[in-house]
Amino acid sequence: GAVVSQHPSWVICKSGTSVKIECRSLDFQATTMFWYRQFPKQSLMLMATSNEGSKATYEQGVEKDKFLINHASLTLSTLTVTSAHPEDSSFYICSARLTGRDTEAFFGQGTRLTVV
Amino acid sequence: QKEVEQNSGPLSVPEGAIASLNCTYSDRGSQSFFWYRQYSGKSPELIMFIYSNGDKEDGRFTAQLNKASQYVSLLIRDSQPSDSATYLCAVATSGNTPLVFGKGTRLSVIA
Numbered sequence: 474g475a476v477v478s479q480h481p482s483w484v485i486c487k488s489g490t491s492v493k494i495e496c497r498s499l500d501f502q503a504t505t506m507f508w509y510r511q512f513p514k515q516s517l518m519l520m521a522t523s524n525e526g527s528k529a530t531y532e533q534g535v536e537k538d539k540f541l542i543n544h545a546s547l548t549l550s551t552l553t554v555t556s557a558h559p560e561d562s563s564f565y566i567c568s569a570r571l572t573g574r575d576t577e578a579f580f581g582q583g584t585r586l587t588v589v
Numbered sequence: 590q591k592e593v594e595q596n597s598g599p600l601s602v603p604e605g606a607i608a609s610l611n612c613t614y615s616d617r618g619s620q621s622f623f624w625y626r627q628y629s630g631k632s633p634e635l636i637m638f639i640y641s642n643g644d645k646e647d648g649r650f651t652a653q654l655n656k657a658s659q660y661v662s663l664l665i666r667d668s669q670p671s672d673s674a675t676y677l678c679a680v681a682t683s684g685n686t687p688l689v690f691g692k693g694t695r696l697s698v699i700a
Contacts, residue, residue, distance in 0.1 A: 504685075505685050507687040509690075515692065516691060516692040516693055517633070517677070517690045518690075519687050519689070522687060564630075566632055566633075568687075570681075570685055576638075577623055577635045577638050578623070578679070578681075578688045580632040580633055581632060582631075582632055583630075583631065583632045
């Protein structure tokens with residue numbers, strides 16, 4: 474199956490700082506990537522849809538100025554958590570689907586963010 | 590609002606038994622249906638997908654889809670302790686739309 478690589482796998486940062494998470498499709502081109510957030514014992518909640526070369530589409534309740542998404546190439550999308558606070562501590566996961574086909578979503582390894 | 594409902598469990602079954610996991614969805618436009626397994630602290634990994642009504646078997650796993658009832662299920666035969674995980678049901682409306690996930694069912698297989 475297709476491979477999605479996410480980095481870093483875990484990060485600890487101080488409150489008020491920004492953290493960038495990278496998501497790469499290694500063996501396919503992803504015009505669209507999806508960013509999810511998962512709190513403990515909760516399901517994956519879609520945050521935003523990242524579109525190559527255009528603005529991301531955010532889900533209701535997700536602050537676009539806080540969670541900056543950049544999808545500058547067909548293989549890389551980044552999520553930057555700006556001015557992070559402890560309540561932003563969560564498991565962030567990116568995924569992509571092969572364009573034009575009814576296929577499963579391929580997931581990155583996830584990033585465990587802890588804001589202290 | 591697109592919703593995917595699952596019984597949160599935990600569902601406990603003895604080793605070697607059949608585990609039955611259920612899922613319902615609200616969007617009749619859903620076309621693709623997926624079962625993922627997620628271990629604690631890890632990303633979901635695909636078990637099976639199904640697009641057509643009926644059963645689909647893959648090894649010890651069988652997915653069942655009933656679009657009229659908006660119901661999807663996953664059967665795990667000969668359950669093993671290593672099957673203990675959270676099982677996520679997900680649906681999508683078309684090829685490049687995001688998957689909508691249920692909250693997951695925690696399965697515990699007892700040796």
